[in-house]
Each structure stands twice: as C-alpha cells, then as structure tokens.
Amino acid sequence: MPQHSRLSCWTCRLRKKKCDRTLPLCSNCRDLGISCRNGDETRPRWMEGGKAQEQYYLVIRAQIKEHQVRERSLAVQRRRVQNRPQRGDERSELLMNIDGRGVPAVKETEQAGANANNSSSIQAPLSSHTVEPPSSPVSASAAFAPPGQSYISADFTVMYLDYVFPFLFPHYRPTIFEGGRAWVLATLQTQKPLYHTAMSLASYFLALITQTPSKSTPQSPSETSQTAQSHTTLQSFCGRFIWDILGQHMEEASRAVRAVIDSIPHAPADTALVPRTRLLVNIVQLQVFETAMGTGAGTGTGTRAIHLRAATDVFDGIVRQYDSLDHVLASLDSSFSEARQGTGWRIWNIDQAAFRFAASVLLYMDIVESTTRQGMPHLRTWYPRLIAQADGTTKDTRRLRMEDVVGCQGWMLILISEIAVLANWAYQGSEVNRGDPGRLTELHARSQSLSWRIHDGLQHLTRDTESATSPLSASTCASAASPPPFLQAYYRPDSGAQLEEQAQVTRIWAYAGLLYLDTVTRQCACDNCASKSHKENATTVLALLQQLSSPAVLRGLNWPIFVTGIMATVEQRAAIRNIVATAGSLQKFGGLASTLHHLEELWKRPPQQHNEPPRTFRESVALLADSPVFM
Numbered sequence: 094m095p096q097h098s099r100l101s102c103w104t105c106r107l108r109k110k111k112c113d114r115t116l117p118l119c120s121n122c123r124d125l126g127i128s129c130r131n132g133d134e135t136r137p138r139w140m141e142g143g144k145a146q147e148q149y150y151l152v153i154r155a156q157i158k159e160h161q162v163r164e165r166s167l168a169v170q171r172r173r174v175q176n177r178p179q180r181g182d183e184r185s186e187l188l189m190n191i192d193g194r195g196v197p198a199v200k201e202t203e204q205a206g207a208n209a210n211n212s213s214s215i216q217a218p219l220s221s222h223t224v225e226p227p228s229s230p231v232s233a234s235a236a237f238a239p240p241g242q243s244y245i246s247a248d249f250t251v252m253y254l255d256y257v258f259p260f261l262f263p264h265y266r267p268t269i270f271e272g273g274r275a276w277v278l279a280t281l282q283t284q285k286p287l288y289h290t291a292m293s294l295a296s297y298f299l300a301l302i303t304q305t306p307s308k309s310t311p312q313s314p315s316e317t318s319q320t321a322q323s324h325t326t327l328q329s330f331c332g333r334f335i336w337d338i339l340g341q342h343m344e345e346a347s348r349a350v351r352a353v354i355d356s357i358p359h360a361p362a363d364t365a366l367v368p369r370t371r372l373l374v375n376i377v378q379l380q381v382f383e384t385a386m387g388t389g390a391g392t393g394t395g396t397r398a399i400h401l402r403a404a405t406d407v408f409d410g411i412v413r414q415y416d417s418l419d420h421v422l423a424s425l426d427s428s429f430s431e432a433r434q435g436t437g438w439r440i441w442n443i444d445q446a447a448f449r450f451a452a453s454v455l456l457y458m459d460i461v462e463s464t465t466r467q468g469m470p471h472l473r474t475w476y477p478r479l480i481a482q483a484d485g486t487t488k489d490t491r492r493l494r495m496e497d498v499v500g501c502q503g504w505m506l507i508l509i510s511e512i513a514v515l516a517n518w519a520y521q522g523s524e525v526n527r528g529d530p531g532r533l534t535e536l537h538a539r540s541q542s543l544s545w546r547i548h549d550g551l552q553h554l555t556r557d558t559e560s561a562t563s564p565l566s567a568s569t570c571a572s573a574a575s576p577p578p579f580l581q582a583y584y585r586p587d588s589g590a591q592l593e594e595q596a597q598v599t600r601i602w603a604y605a606g607l608l609y610l611d612t613v614t615r616q617c618a619c620d621n622c623a624s625k626s627h628k629e630n631a632t633t634v635l636a637l638l639q640q641l642s643s644p645a646v647l648r649g650l651n652w653p654i655f656v657t658g659i660m661a662t663v664e665q666r667a668a669i670r671n672i673v674a675t676a677g678s679l680q681k682f683g684g685l686a687s688t689l690h691h692l693e694e695l696w697k698r699p700p701q702q703h704n705e706p707p708r709t710f711r712e713s714v715a716l717l718a719d720s721p722v723f724m
Contacts, residue, residue, distance in 0.1 A: 107153065252295045264595060276443045276446035419491055457499045543610055694716075
C-alpha cells in the first residue's frame with residue numbers, strides 16, 4: 094500500500110490541483126513528468142508569491158509541455174521503426190532528394206510544420222533527444238526534415254558560444270595557435286551536464302536581452318512609441334518560448350548536475366587522469382552556472398561551498414600526483430609536443446585546454462571565496478607553482494596566466510590571498526589575545542609589507558603596459574619573420590588592446606585590495622573619520638570602473654565593487670548604483686545585481702560613529718542574510 098504525506102505537494106498547490114499526497118511522487122506530478130515537492134513541509138521560496146512564483150509556474154508549464162512533446166516524439170519513433178524502409182529504398186529516397194525531385198515534398202512538410210507551430214503557439218520546446226550527436230548516420234528523412242528542434246538546439250548552442258560564454262569570460266581569447274575555443278564546443282557535444290547548463294544559460298541570457306529595447310538610432314516620438322509597442326509584442330511572444338526552453342533545460346541540468354555531484358564520493362583517487370579532469374570541468378561549470386543564474390539549482394550557498402570544496406579536492410589530488418602543470422598536460426596527450434616552430438605556442442587538445450581553463454577559474458574561485466569565508470585558501474600552496482606572476486607580455490606555458498581568463502594578473506590575485514591569510518590570522522589572534530601589543534605591531538608590519546607590494550606592482554604594471562602598447566614597441570615587433578602587429582591582432586588576441594584592458598582590470602583589483610587590507614587592520618570606515626586614505630582608493634576604483642566600456646568586463650568585477658561598496662561614503666554609493674545600472678538587464682546575469690543587493694542590505698544599517706570600532710570585511714559579510722558569491 095503506497096505511503097502518503099501529511100500535506101499536499103507544493104507543485105499541486107501552485108497549480109491549484111487536488112493532490113493524492115502519494116509518496117514519493119503524487120499521481121498528478123508523476124503522470125505529467127514534472128517536479129514534485131511532496132513530503133516537504135517547508136514552504137519553498139518560489140511559493141511566497143510575486144515574480145518568483147510566476148516564473149516557477151512558467152517552469153512547471155514548460156515541464157508539462159516538454160513531457161507532452163516527449164510522449165509524441167516517442168510515439169512517432171515507434172511508428173517509424175514499424176514502417177522503416179529497407180536500405181535500398183532509403184538510398185533511393187536520399188538520391189531522389191539530392192536530385193531535387195523530393196524538394197516539393199519537403200516544402201509541403203515545412204508549410205505543414207509552420208502551420209502546426211502557429212496553431213500551438215510554440216508549444217514544442219527543445220527536446221532532450223537532441224542533446225547528443227547521433228551515434229548512427231542520419232537518415233534521408235531526417236537530413237531533409239523541415240526546421241525544427243535540431244535547429245533550435247543549434248541556435249542556442251551558437252548563442253552560448255558567441256555571446257554567453259564571451260560575456261562570462263570576456264578576457265578569455267585563446268589564440269589560433271592554442272586551438273581557440275574549440276574545446277568548449279567539444280565538451281558541449283560530449284558531456285550532457287555541460288550541455289544542459291549551457292543551454293540554460295543561453296536561454297536565460299536571451300530572456301534578459303529581450304527585456305532591453307534597442308536604442309541604436311534616434312527616433313521620432315511616433316517611431317519611439319511604435320518601437321516600444323513592437324518590443325513589447327516581441328518580448329511577450331519570445332518570452333513564453335524562451336521560458337519554456339529554460340524550464341526544460343533547468344530540469345535536465347539539475348538532474349545531470351546531481352548525477353555529477355553524486356559521483357564525486359565514489360571516484361577513487363587512482364582513477365585515470367582524463368575522467369578526473371572532466372569531472373573537474375563539470376564541477377567548475379556547475380559553479381559558473383549557479384553564480385550566473387543566481388541560483389543553486391535547488392541548493393543553497395552552503396551547498397555551493399561544498400561543490401567548490403569538492404572541486405579543490407579533485408584538483409589537489411591531480412596536482413599532487415603529477416607534481417606540475419606540465420606533467421598533467423603531458424599526461425593528457427601522449428603527443429604533447431614542444432613549442433610550435435619556435436613561436437612559444439602550443440596547440441592544446443580538448444582535454445588540455447579544458448583543464449587549463451577550469452584550473453584557472455578554480456584557482457580564482459578559491460582565492461575570492463577565502464575572503465568571504467574568512468579562511469585559508471585551500472590551494473594556496475600551489476599558487477606559486479601554478480600561477481604566472483610575470484608581466485602581461487610574457488608567455489609562460491608552465492604556469493597559468495590568470496589575466497587571460499579572469500582579467501586580473503596573477504601577482505595581484507596572490508596578494509589578495511595573502512591578505513585573506515592575514516585576515517584569518519588577525520581574527521584568530523583577536524579572539525585569543527585581544528589587545529596584545531606584540532600582535533598589533535606584527536599585524537601592522539605585515540599590512541604595510543602587503544601595501545608596499547601592491548603599490549610596487551602597480552608601478553611595474555604601468556611601465557610594462559606602456560612598453561607593450563607603445564608605437565615604438567609595435568614597430569619593432571614587425572619584421573620579415575613575423576607579420577605586422579595590425580595583422581597579428583586578428584589571429585593573436587594578446588594584442589596591445591587586450592593587454593591594456595587586462596592592466597585596467599588589474600588596477601581595479603589592486604586598489605580594491607588596498608581597501609580590503611584597510612578592513613583587515615580596522616582602518617576607519619565611517620563618514621566622519623579623520624583618516625581618509627581609503628576614500629581616495631575608493632574614488633580611484635570608481636573612476637576606473639566608470640572608464641569601462643563593456644558590461645561583460647564590469648560583470649567580472651563583482652568582488653572589487655563589493656569591497657569598494659563596504660568602504661564607500663554616501664556620495665560614492667550613488668556612483669556604484671549608477672555603474673551597476675549601466676549593465677541594464679544583464680546585471681541580473683552573473684551576479685552584479687546580487688552584489689548591489691548585498692551592498693544595499695549593508696547600507697540600510699545605521700552608520701558607524703566615532704566611538705564604534707570600524708567593521709572588518711568578515712563582520713560586514715556576517716551581517717548579510719546570504720553569503721555573497723563572486724565569479
């Protein structure tokens with residue numbers, strides 16, 4: 094006899110349907126193939142009314158439609174199997190279509206498909222059956238089928254490669270000699286979790302883009318009104334379709350992600366290298382997905398921390414076994430060759446390129462997460478051996494150039510990690526030896542050393558950038574043996590413009606690092622304080638942020654914006670709001686809106702007075718309802 098829960102499932106309550114309360118799935122949800130929140134007495138966040146409830150209702154509708162489409166697709170496949178033509182007939186059909194005699198039939202099918210789509214108001218979201226490339230040759234009927242779900246899959250895949258991925262990682266522009274971004278496409282085609290998370294990101298990105306009307310050309314009042322009306326119609330028409338796609342892939346992504354996470358404890362340490370590196374890529378992509386979507390895929394901040402720790406454990410095991418980045422890369426490809434024709438470039442295979450990218454993102458996450466967690470970075474012992482600290486003009490394949498992935502140069506990120514270590518030491522000392530003069534002296538001495546290293550790094554950064562981007566340097570690079578820099582800028586993205594952009598981002602991180610250091614040493618952060626060195630650093634950060642021309646670059650600066658916001662005066666807070674607003678609707682994609690939300694939560698608190706000790710970074714984060722997550 095089936096068990097029953099005490100209360101109706103939340104999904105049936107949302108749909109206002111009678112629930113039989115059967116465990117583990119009620120009959121309604123089981124028959125429709127939708128998520129069932131049965132036996133859970135805690136009210137979900139999406140059931141508290143407002144926009145979140147409306148959006149989740151759209152997700153449930155998309156799941157119902159996807160289930161209907163899947164059932165119809167299975168029925169069609171069964172009929173095709175029963176009526177499958179012989180190999181000779183299939184070959185004749187293919188030859189007839191190539192010869193052109195089958196084109197009218199295809200056009201008739203296209204017209205019938207278009208009429209069906211119009212009558213159903215786009216009720217056929219992307220099917221999960223188009224996830225992976227077919228294992229057998231495509232039949233003639235499939236090869237000449239009318240535009241349908243496979244075309245939608247291609248559209249969203251290209252959208253992810255051309256727009257979403259570059260928005261998330263605008264500094265990641267591998268050269269043609271390094272294989273470009275081919276590994277991204279290859280992993281989408283071969284790894285189901287990555288595919289569904291990528292499709293979810295593409296759907297969400299498109300949903301946000303359609304919320305922003307085009308303002309490319311000046312218009313008269315009548316044209317403006319007509320454009321606004323057309324945009325509203327487009328948003329309404331596309332919105333239903335996009336949310337259907339998003340709902341389906343979110344569900345598939347959640348299943349695939351759970352499978353990946355469940356496999357982590359069962360992966361022995363002696364597992365082959367390739368499966369472990371692919372597991373690492375999947376977990377890192379999961380972290381990117383959760384942060385960009387502003388969701389934990391049904392999990393919370395604590396679970397995200399668990400996922401990150403799982404990734405660091407996998408990575409630490411790989412590096413400990415192979416001792417260096419070169420050995421890992423060599424083990425991933427038996428034909429690992431030396432520098433290509435003396436140019437200093439190596440063409441990475443799919444697994445090598447994916448591992449280098451995932452390792453860079455993971456090291457960055459480990460550093461930034463240690464500042465909010467106020468603990469020791471888990472991978473700090475590997476930073477000197479894995480992170481390149483040379484200037485932006487040097488290519489060192491033995492180490493990872495962090496600026497090529499996250500924009501900030503490695504030396505500054507390592508200093509951020511050292512400040513986090515100092516913050517942890519200061520906190521532990523304040524709990525045990527409060528007011529100890531010796532510890533206070535050591536704290537300020539270590540703080541001064543870190544501050545000097547940041548300023549020294551800024552001076553070197555200015556010199557290196559000027560020498561790398563000067564016309565004289567560009568002219569001397571051109572020779573009979575190497576193409577002119579103007580041509581190199583096309584197929585070698587590490588041009589002067591990119592180096593200058595990376596230097597700008599590194600400066601922002603450097604001045605934000607000085608602000609972070611001030612919070613560790615409890616420099617005053619109140620508006621009436623006599624010491625205003627932090628105010629100058631905050632002003633510099635805001636001025637540099639206002640010079641950025643891309644919302645994608647701005648999105649990657651969540652951590653500097655948050656640190657600056659903690660130390661900002663009332664006047665500077667308005668500037669931060671304006672900077673975030675420049676990203677438009679895309680501020681919701683990748684954490685900008687979440688960062689501003691956390692700052693607004695802190696700004697609503699009463700200002701600190703003279704007799705109050707200034708808050709540390711740890712204390713500011715502890716005041717938040719949810720710990721911030723920066724990507």
